[in-house]
């Protein structure tokens with residue numbers, strides 16, 4: 001792996017450049033099999049490669065993608081055993097010899113995209129997330145559910161000094177993703193956007209980014225406290241899907257109510273961040289003619305169904321949107337740094353991760369859970 005000379009140089013550079021003492025072991029959550037036990041235990045501190053930084057992760061957001069990774073319900077192989085997490089915020093405590101863009105002591109963020117080939121057609125044009133060789137934090141690379149994590153220095157997010165690390169953590173995936181999805185929807189100020197899954201981790205930030213972009217926001221979600229959070233995030237009209245029956249009549253009534261609330265024509269765009277196949281297909285029915293349906297949430301095995309006749313005569317577009325690139329990350333962080341979006345978070349210890357997954361599975365989470373790696 002690493003030559004002993006390199007390791008010596010690294011140790012030397014850590015000693016010379018920093019007052020940080022890096023332990024050999026740390027606490028983290030690791031699992032060996034999909035759906036198997038989530039062990040909160042002592043694990044080795046990883047050693048950064050020449051192109052990587054070592055981040056002392058203070059806080060990490062818990063994204064629904066982490067739950068997919070643990071369950072193994074996506075057709076994309078993950079590394080095992082795996083330390084999940086890809087919304088990590090912390091301090092750079094060591095760096096490899098080739099790293100030019102971070103100094104020891106800087107604040108840095110771990111994102112879903114940890115690295116890509118940087119030479120394929122997609123990387124060349126800034127679509128690094130679409131790279132066939134993408135390396136993913138908390139999926140193909142051990143992530144932020146540990147006290148010390150390595151991150152590719154090129155892809156790691158720059159976080160300004162003095163930033164509240166618990167607050168900024170969810171921006172690193174949820175914030176970047178919904179900001180990019182809203183750009184993908186290509187809407188103008190004053191138009192209506194519907195956020196399906198509006199009070200979850202991505203949804204609660206999507207509502208705020210959309211408002212900051214001057215859009216009118218209709219949110220769809222259901223359950224205790226979701227309407228209240230949506231309103232607190234600045235949303236305009238809330239539709240509680242649990243108040244409608246699940247049969248065809250219920251669906252039609254909900255679609256009709258969404259249209260009535262949006263000048264009778266439906267929203268100009270929809271950001272689908274729910275983890276519900278039926279909610280995704282439904283959005284093709286209530287979106288306005290010439291509107292855009294953006295797919296973000298990825299329920300396992302889901303198919304998006306759109307009636308072809310309606311699709312054609314309404315001239316709809318269905319677009320996928322997958323996290324964001326480095327520029328999207330910087331821009332999404334700028335909205336946060338300017339105070340235009342705030343993360344609705346609940347902070348608990350990293351050891352509580354299994355309980356968070358349980359609540360997430362039941363759709364009971366309001367906003368985002370953030371884990372403190374100290375306990």
Ligand code: 8ID
Pocket residue numbers: 062063064065066068173174177196197198199200201202203220221222223241273274275276278279295296297298299321322323324360363364365367
């Ligand atoms: O780059 C990407 N495309 C990307 C990035 C990050 C996350 C995609 N994701 C995916 C995740 O893997 C997951 O599939 O987005 C989805 C949502 O992630 P999340 O926001 O972290 O999940 P959450 O906090 O559990 O929120 C989901 C919300 O959807 C609501 C729930 O009540 C919850 O508030 N919801 C459900 I489940 N069914 C609904 C329905 N039928 C619904 N809302 C409206 N209608």
Ligand code: ZN
Pocket residue numbers: 063064065066086112173174
């Ligand atoms: Zn995520």
Ligand code: ZN
Pocket residue numbers: 116117118119120121122123124128131132133
């Ligand atoms: Zn590439």
